[in-house]
Amino acid sequence: MDFLAFLVTQCLNALSQAALLFFLGCGLTLIFGIMRIVNFAHGAFFMLGAYVGWSAVYVTGSFWGALVAAPILVGGFGAAFEMGILRRLYGRDGHSFLMVTFGLTLMMGEAIRLIWGVAALQVVMPQSLSGIVFILDEPFPIYRLFLAGAGIVVAVVIWQFLERTRLGLLIRATSQNAEMVHALGTDVRLVRSAVFGIGCGLAGIGGVFAAPMVTASLGMAPNAVIDTFVIVIIGGMGSFLGSMIGALLVAFVQVFGSYYFPDFALAFMYLIMLTILVVRPGGLLGKEA
Amino acid sequence: MAGLSRRTILTAAAASPVVLRHARGETPIKIGMPVALTGPAGEIGTQMRHGAEFWAKETNAAGGILGRPIELIIQDTTGDPATCVRKAQDVVERDGCRLLFGMTLSSEALAVVPKLGEWNAIFMSSDNGDGRLTGSSFVPNFFRANISGPMETRVISLWLRQGKLGKFFALGMDYAWGHNSIGVFQDEVKRAGKTFVGDVYSPIGTKDFSTYITKIRQSGADGCFLVLQGDDNAAFLSQARDYRLQDKVQLITSIVDLNSIHAVGDAAIGLAGSTRYVATIDNPKNQAFVAAWQKQYNALPDVFEGEQYQACKMLQAGIEEAKSIDADKLRPALESAKIDSIKGPVAMRACDHQAVQGGYIVKVVKKDGAKFPVPEIVTTFPGDQVTPACRQMTFDS
Numbered sequence: 001m002d003f004l005a006f007l008v009t010q011c012l013n014a015l016s017q018a019a020l021l022f023f024l025g026c027g028l029t030l031i032f033g034i035m036r037i038v039n040f041a042h043g044a045f046f047m048l049g050a051y052v053g054w055s056a057v058y059v060t061g062s063f064w065g066a067l068v069a070a071p072i073l074v075g076g077f078g079a080a081f082e083m084g085i086l087r088r089l090y091g092r093d094g095h096s097f098l099m100v101t102f103g104l105t106l107m108m109g110e111a112i113r114l115i116w117g118v119a120a121l122q123v124v125m126p127q128s129l130s131g132i133v134f135i136l137d138e139p140f141p142i143y144r145l146f147l148a149g150a151g152i153v154v155a156v157v158i159w160q161f162l163e164r165t166r167l168g169l170l171i172r173a174t175s176q177n178a179e180m181v182h183a184l185g186t187d188v189r190l191v192r193s194a195v196f197g198i199g200c201g202l203a204g205i206g207g208v209f210a211a212p213m214v215t216a217s218l219g220m221a222p223n224a225v226i227d228t229f230v231i232v233i234i235g236g237m238g239s240f241l242g243s244m245i246g247a248l249l250v251a252f253v254q255v256f257g258s259y260y261f262p263d264f265a266l267a268f269m270y271l272i273m274l275t276i277l278v279v280r281p282g283g284l285l286g287k288e289a
Numbered sequence: 290m291a292g293l294s295r296r297t298i299l300t301a302a303a304a305s306p307v308v309l310r311h312a313r314g315e316t317p318i319k320i321g322m323p324v325a326l327t328g329p330a331g332e333i334g335t336q337m338r339h340g341a342e343f344w345a346k347e348t349n350a351a352g353g354i355l356g357r358p359i360e361l362i363i364q365d366t367t368g369d370p371a372t373c374v375r376k377a378q379d380v381v382e383r384d385g386c387r388l389l390f391g392m393t394l395s396s397e398a399l400a401v402v403p404k405l406g407e408w409n410a411i412f413m414s415s416d417n418g419d420g421r422l423t424g425s426s427f428v429p430n431f432f433r434a435n436i437s438g439p440m441e442t443r444v445i446s447l448w449l450r451q452g453k454l455g456k457f458f459a460l461g462m463d464y465a466w467g468h469n470s471i472g473v474f475q476d477e478v479k480r481a482g483k484t485f486v487g488d489v490y491s492p493i494g495t496k497d498f499s500t501y502i503t504k505i506r507q508s509g510a511d512g513c514f515l516v517l518q519g520d521d522n523a524a525f526l527s528q529a530r531d532y533r534l535q536d537k538v539q540l541i542t543s544i545v546d547l548n549s550i551h552a553v554g555d556a557a558i559g560l561a562g563s564t565r566y567v568a569t570i571d572n573p574k575n576q577a578f579v580a581a582w583q584k585q586y587n588a589l590p591d592v593f594e595g596e597q598y599q600a601c602k603m604l605q606a607g608i609e610e611a612k613s614i615d616a617d618k619l620r621p622a623l624e625s626a627k628i629d630s631i632k633g634p635v636a637m638r639a640c641d642h643q644a645v646q647g648g649y650i651v652k653v654v655k656k657d658g659a660k661f662p663v664p665e666i667v668t669t670f671p672g673d674q675v676t677p678a679c680r681q682m683t684f685d686s
Contacts, residue, residue, distance in 0.1 A: 006503070006507075009499075009503070010499075010500070010503065013497070013499040013500070017497050017499075020496075113327070113331075118331050118332045118335060119332060119548050119551060119552065120519070120520060120523045120548070120551075120552035121552065122523075122527075122551070122552055122553055122554045124554065130531075132531075132532070132533055139532060139533050140532075141528075141531035141532060143531060144499075144531070210496070212527065213496075213497075213524065213527055213528055213531070214496050214520065214523065214524040214527065215520070215523040215524065215527060215552045215553060217519070217520040217523065217552070218520075219329070219494065219519065219520040220520070222494075223494040223496060223520075254497065255497070255499065255500055256500075258491075258500045258501070259500045259503065259504065262489050262490065262491075262500075262504075263490070265491070265492055265495075266492045
């Protein structure tokens with residue numbers, strides 16, 4: 001394998017990982033931007049997405065069906081949770097949100113164990129994506145190219161949604177000054193539910209995308225939630241663009257770091273986070289905390 | 290109170306229908322089973338539980354042991370050694386068990402065995418791999434019916450000596466198990482006169498294995514030894530298939546089990562490794578066992594289900610020989626116990642309480658009509674080659 005081929009394939013690997021991390025990070029950051037709460041259950045929604053995706057493939061026989069069903073169901077569950085439980089806690093300090101969303105993580109984990117069982121489940125990728133292409137004579141999985149592409153598409157869609165639509169405008173306005181938006185006659189509570197649902201739905205779709213590569217398993221949630229926090233802290237809490245940059249940075253550092261310095265694969269991610277926190281305590285694009 | 294009701298439910302669930310039918314005034318033989326049903330080892334613990342329940346049901350239907358029905362008292366340890374010791378103490382002191390199964394993780398077993406003498410209880414292990422249990426940490430009331438970790442690695446090294454592969458790379462999870470196993474493997478590769486070209490360790494919970502796959506390809510190895518388990522194993526195998534790694538490199542693993550195969554489906558095809566038990570073992574005992582198992586669970590018995598069943602049979606043989614469950618009478622009976630097991634003849638050894646048994650190399654293949662690929666036996670090595678010398682963890686030759 002010559003160096004150019006190595007470089008190109010590693011960059012593509014990193015892009016595909018960045019896409020996965022971005023689905024997680026942008027949902028978490030959207031939720032934080034609007035509600036000022038840290039959703040500890042974000043990893044659990046990611047995991048739920050993978051399991052719902054498995055069932056959707058089982059029922060519809062199609063991976064594409066799973067890509068539609070999982071974000072809707074997971075997002076719907078997230079919105080319902082916000083309306084039923086989180087809504088009662090606004091006005092309390094941040095600890096209650098941490099406790100409640102952490103509790104939700106445990107409950108979702110056990111519920112998934114009861115419904116789907118302890119064994120990891122295989123989500124079969126569609127035939128059209130399971131092949132390989134040769135990039136500079138090196139085999140590269142089509143699925144990873146698809147994943148990188150999907151990440152870009154979703155990023156553009158969310159960006160356009162935030163910039164161009166009325167709900168997007170309300171979301172941005174609410175994140176800046178919720179009371180003013182409320183005073184102008186918008187039901188801020190609905191905006192919050194919608195944002196929580198959208199954020200969870202994004203985690204859910206991330207779960208479906210990840211499942212063919214890592215299988216749907218009970219270990220997904222704790223692993224995902226830590227990476228996600230790192231991304232959001234690097235990018236800046238509440239910043240959409242920040243979550244994108246954070247995802248790219250973490251993915252590239254993980255891929256190249258684990259190649260050149262495999263013994264420090266994990267440490268690099270935290271090293272970046274520390275450096276950024278020291279230089280810019282609010283994250284790259286965040287407001288000063 | 291919550292703990293009590295849960296225990297009662299578990300006990301009832303485990304034994305009630307059969308116990309009632311056979312309750313002829315005989316006191317049941319109570320066997321305590323603190324086992325990891327939840328947590329990271331929950332999958333293995335659940336298999337162990339199935340294996341024991343299957344045996345208890347079968348044996349009770351045949352009239353029990355010494356005319357006494359078997360009652361399993363199953364407790365969840367969550368895979369935590371401290372919890373395991375507490376639960377074991379519970380079943381011994383509160384429920385009066387003098388026989389123990391379970392302790393899914395070796396760390397749990399190592400925490401429990403120092404107490405066995407004080408409890409006057411016999412523990413028949415069905416899955417603990419740590420070589421120390423029949424070595425430096427040996428206690429007289431501990432018996433191991435299963436293949437240990439060193440035996441597993443031994444089977445692979447014997448197979449390497451016969452094989453055509455010449456250059457090896459290794460990928461392991463970055464903790465004690467990965468480093469130990471690869472260290473042993475590296476020595477075995479050198480002893481077999483082959484080349485070891487390098488190793489790399491992935492942090493626990495790694496999701497993206499692309500970099501490691503690149504490293505394996507670049508190493509030029511024709512065989513890669515994997516020490517991965519659970520989610521990491523499934524993720525690696527799925528992604529290795531995506532990159533067509535198996536076309537160039539023979540993947541070798543220390544345990545081939547059905548759960549991992551089911552998790553990744555066709556991505557497991559071609560994987561070779563040792564296994565402690567596999568449903569395709571060709572002897573009448575095993576065929577009868579597999580048929581009965583399929584009838585009850587509608588699935589093939591997996592590694593730890595078969596291993597647990599063998600451990601149960603070993604304990605049963607000891608009790609029937611001793612005509613007692615008293616530790617002082619049972620111990621000598623078990624020390625000379627020989628059974629015609631689902632794995633063929635298996636004999637307990639008096640010197641370190643390790644059961645001498647053959648080891649298997651399997652390769653995962655696609656079979657027509659089967660939903661998942663299945664492990665097929667490639668080679669069997671006899672017990673005297675596989676089992677280390679008494680209380681040893683390493684092999685001289």
